Amino acid sequence: MQRAALELFSTRGYEQTTATEIAQAVGLTERTFFRHFSDKREVLFHGQERLTEAFLSGVEAAPADASPMEVVAAALQSAASFFPDERRSHSQARQSVIDQNPALKERERHKLAGLATALADALRARGVDELAATLAAQTGITVFEITFARWIREDEQRSLADISSEVLNELLTLTAAARLPTR
Amino acid sequence: MQRAALELFSTRGYEQTTATEIAQAVGLTERTFFRHFSDKREVLFHGQERLTEAFLSGVEAAPADASPMEVVAAALQSAASFFPDERRSHSQARQSVIDQNPALKERERHKLAGLATALADALRARGVDELAATLAAQTGITVFEITFARWIREDEQRSLADISSEVLNELLTLTAAARLPTR
Numbered sequence: 001m002q003r004a005a006l007e008l009f010s011t012r013g014y015e016q017t018t019a020t021e022i023a024q025a026v027g028l029t030e031r032t033f034f035r036h037f038s039d040k041r042e043v044l045f046h047g048q049e050r051l052t053e054a055f056l057s058g059v060e061a062a063p064a065d066a067s068p069m070e071v072v073a074a075a076l077q078s079a080a081s082f083f084p085d086e087r088r089s090h091s092q093a094r095q096s097v098i099d100q101n102p103a104l105k106e107r108e109r110h111k112l113a114g115l116a117t118a119l120a121d122a123l124r125a126r127g128v129d130e131l132a133a134t135l136a137a138q139t140g141i142t143v144f145e146i147t148f149a150r151w152i153r154e155d156e157q158r159s160l161a162d163i164s165s166e167v168l169n170e171l172l173t174l175t176a177a178a179r180l181p182t183r
Numbered sequence: 184m185q186r187a188a189l190e191l192f193s194t195r196g197y198e199q200t201t202a203t204e205i206a207q208a209v210g211l212t213e214r215t216f217f218r219h220f221s222d223k224r225e226v227l228f229h230g231q232e233r234l235t236e237a238f239l240s241g242v243e244a245a246p247a248d249a250s251p252m253e254v255v256a257a258a259l260q261s262a263a264s265f266f267p268d269e270r271r272s273h274s275q276a277r278q279s280v281i282d283q284n285p286a287l288k289e290r291e292r293h294k295l296a297g298l299a300t301a302l303a304d305a306l307r308a309r310g311v312d313e314l315a316a317t318l319a320a321q322t323g324i325t326v327f328e329i330t331f332a333r334w335i336r337e338d339e340q341r342s343l344a345d346i347s348s349e350v351l352n353e354l355l356t357l358t359a360a361a362r363l364p365t366r
Contacts, residue, residue, distance in 0.1 A: 067357070067360040067361055067362075068357055068360075069357050069358055069360065069361035070360075070361050070362065070363070073361065073363050105293075106289040106292070106293065109289070109292045109293070109296065110288075110289065110292070113292065131329070131333075131349075131350065131353055132353060132357055134329055135325070135326075135329060135350065135353055135354055135357060136357055138325040138328070138329065139322060139325055139354065139357075139358075142318070142321040142322055142325060143318075145321070146314070146317055146318060146321065150314075165363070166314075167314065167318065168363060169363065170314055170315060170318055171318055171322065171358060172358050172361060172363065174250070174251055174252050174315055174318060174319055174322075175252055175322075175354060175355050175358040175359070176358070176359065177250040177251075177252065177253075178250055178252035178253050178256065178355060179250075179253065180253070180256050180348070180351060180352065180355065181348075
């Protein structure tokens with residue numbers, strides 16, 4: 001159903017496609033559609049739960065003495081396995097539909113915020129204090145967003161894992177180069 | 184009009200208040216309302232342009248040899264002047280309305296994304312490369328979001344500038360403590 005939805009959204013446009021049409025494209029009814037998805041937007045965000053699980057299993061796999069950002073790095077590497085190169089063209093098509101529709105952009109931002117919350121909760125559960133957990137989690141999601149946007153660029157060949165390492169290392173370089181006035 | 188809107192949203196609820204009622208509360212017409220705001224949501228986000236200007240004037244004021252995160256730090260300190268302590272109770276009331284309404288939360292996330300884009304553009308205009316500019320800007324907005332959420336806590340007494348320094352220093356501490364595998 002997700003593949004059929006993406007196909008219809010790409011060819012006809014998101015606004016012009018109804019849930020009934022998506023269901024019919026795979027021989028199902030509108031009722032079946034709404035048993036699986038709360039609304040039309042949701043059909044493009046069905047992988048979200050498994051992506052969150054990928055992040056959280058990375059957190060679990062991190063050594064007990066890992067610092068918060070090291071845990072986040074482990075979560076990012078685990079999430080990268082969710083996006084093998086074979087998936088890139090699907091991700092590109094999906095993003096192109098999302099980028100053309102403000103309602104879908106909003107849903108995407110909402111999902112990313114939920115991911116950051118789940119990651120912060122997992123850090124807190126490891127004993128990281130609230131500020132550090134929130135900050136490390138949000139920063140990790142920023143790295144993920146930038147990584148993902150680069151991975152789906154037309155001319156990009158590198159794996160998501162490689163780009164993720166590059167972006168995270170750039171963050172460490174940037175922060176290491178900052179001399180701030182101490183209070 | 185913004186104060187009247189906040190008052191009505193707080194007492195009656197956001198959904199239950201119409202643009203006409205907001206306008207009437209200050210002796211104006213619905214037409215005047217829509218001359219100032221594109222929709223009902225927008226009335227709570229009218230300060231956005233000036234906030235963006237505060238960030239950008241911080242960027243401009245940063246020394247020419249400042250590193251990207253130092254420029255972001257300057258932007259954050261400049262933005263802090265936008266939220267003097269006298270404004271805290273207004274900001275608390277406003278946030279409480281936003282947090283109760285998904286449509287307003289979405290608009291807020293949209294505005295923050297726009298702020299990150301403006302900040303990244305300003306960094307690029309200083310010669311910062313694309314990845315560093317995007318990453319430094321987004322990270323700066325994360326620091327701002329966390330700072331702002333702490334500033335409007337019920338029991339918080341510190342200034343936004345002080346909290347901002349604390350959060351930014353915590354980010355530097357977190358990233359300095361990360362040993363990542365080099366590729």
